[in-house]
Amino acid sequence: MIPLGKQISLSIQRFTKQGAYLTNSEGDEVLLPQKYLNPSWAEGHEVDVFLVKDSEDRRVALTEAPKLSLNEFAILKIVEINPMGAFADWGIDRDLFIPFAEQRSEVELDRSYPICLKYDALTDRLYGSMKTNKHLMTASDDLIGSHLSFMVTEKHNLGWKGIVEHQYSGMIYANECSLKLSLGDVIKAYVSAVRPDGKIDLKLSPEGFKKYDDATAQLWELLQEHKFLYLHDKSPAEEIFKALNMSKKTFKQAVGKLYKEQKIALFKDKIARIDA
DSSP, X not given: OOOTTXXXXXXXXXXXXXXXXXXXXXXXXXXXXXXXXOTTOOTTOEEEEEEEEOTTSOEEXXXXXXXXXXXXXEEEEEEEEETTEEEEEOSSSSOEEEXXXXXXXSOOTTOEEEEEEEEETTTTEEEEESOGGGGOBOOOGGGTTOEEEEEEEEEETTEXXXXXXXXXXXXXXXXXXXXXXXXXXXXXXXXXXXXXXXXXXXXXXXXXXXXXXXXXXXXXXXXXXOSEEOOOTTSOHHHHHHHXXXXXXXXXXXXXXXXXXXXXXXXXXXXXXXXX
């Protein structure tokens, strides 16, 4: 079955009065309504589309691009509230339904909120969720130094709260940000720290990350000389400092970067260089 809520490229299989039927490599079909057709298209033409359900609960393809895709977040305006729930404008003709169970305690008409696009397999429907925290992951230390996207979702007395890479909760502190930010702005920022609760602190400048690059280079140089290094993430900080003259935190960051680059293997009592 062709998935809902995602941009996908499909091929025109046949034309009808209603529009054109598109197909994937498995032979699954979906209707692209007449109003989205380009007169120059012929059978076999590849079309980039986004799948939703129409008012008659049928899967249909759109050539319009909504403001978010499945499991992504965006700031959306509430355009209707009725006994069924709330509806948000997400950039296409049919508004996004937000069930009562996925709403905040007080939802106001014409106000904008951070919303995540989700899929309910039981009903085969897309829906929006304002309860963003339950859809976010806990970040790990190996993200420190990464240059990631940050979407502003809330003004905080300490700075700006937001969502990092559609996956993590993050914050840029006012004293670290020279930009004038607004709700919904998306910028690139550097991960400066990961808090014990798995939330991320960010900075606009990469300053301060050089020590991690230097530590990574130092560790890799040592592993070029000796394939094994009998230190690991449970090693005492004093032992790590005595061997490498670096803190345990810096050591873990360097190990994480080399591991992410697939240059080393991790063992219970050591790390090892991976030979090409």
